[in-house]
Amino acid sequence: MTNQNSPSTPLLSQDELKTLVGKAALKYVVPGEIVGVGTGSTVNKFIDALATMKDQIKGAVSSSVASTERLLALGIPVFDCNEVSELSVYIDGADEIDGQGHMVKGGGAALTREKIVAAQSRQFVCIADDSKLVETLGRFPLPVEVIPMAAQQLIRQFSVMGGVAKVRLKGNAPLVTDNGQWILDVTGLTVTDPLAFEAKVSQWPGVVTVGVFAFQKAKVCLLGTASGVKTITY
Ligand code: 5RP
Helix, strand or coil, X not given: CEEEECCCCCCCCHHHHHHHHHHHHHHHCCCCCEEEXXXXXXXXXHHHHHHHHHHHCCEEEECCHHHHHHHHHCCCCEECHHHCCCXXXXXXXXXXXXXXXXXXXXXXXXXXXXXXXXXXXXXXXEEEEHHHECCCECCCCEEEEECHHHHHHHHHHHHHCCCEEEECEXXXXXXXXXXXXXXXXXXXXXXXXXXXXXXXXXXXXXXEEXXXXXXXXXXXXXXXXXXXXXXXXX
16 A cells, blocks of 8 residues: 655545545546546535536446436446446445455445446545545445345344344435435444455345445545545555
């Protein structure tokens, strides 16, 4: 792991740090190509920055309806995953990232499409403010997209592991993802072996996607800090 600090900047708000890393990610966008785009408030900053170079790229593959709408509103063409082969880069945020580039994702309920686009990309560039950096994954409730009929069985399975899983709600009803499924948020877990955890939970019947990104971990993290954007490579 290597760190490169940029020159120090005055104390910035979390929102300003997100803008900073969103802009910094532009240097990973390959002119003439299609870029993989994640979801969330940090990615929204990246999308806004990407609009400034929209004439230099073919377009984007998006990981959610929300990102697609933002990209299109800014005049950036959006391609379906099935229309493209390998992407050179996927740029997305994270809810947590550890010292090896493993992440927890899905706070915005877009984890399944995020993992699909990440798997299609040669490198994952994570953009995050430094509140997302953790020693061990497990501080943020772990999102898991599930088939609704399996929800109660999966809640029991997480409980055997020591976790407390709850169906994510929107108002009084379960939140329904872009894929028509539900999200479980699991607290009380410490993920010491992200690869083994992802492999195990991914195989439970009814799990669509677990929010641990170990197989699709970040190759680079642009971390917004009080002293500027730190580039961490794994
Ligand atoms: C969405 C995600 C986001 O990348 C994650 O929740 C971080 O979001 P934000 O940039 O808003 O903090 O995984 O499913």
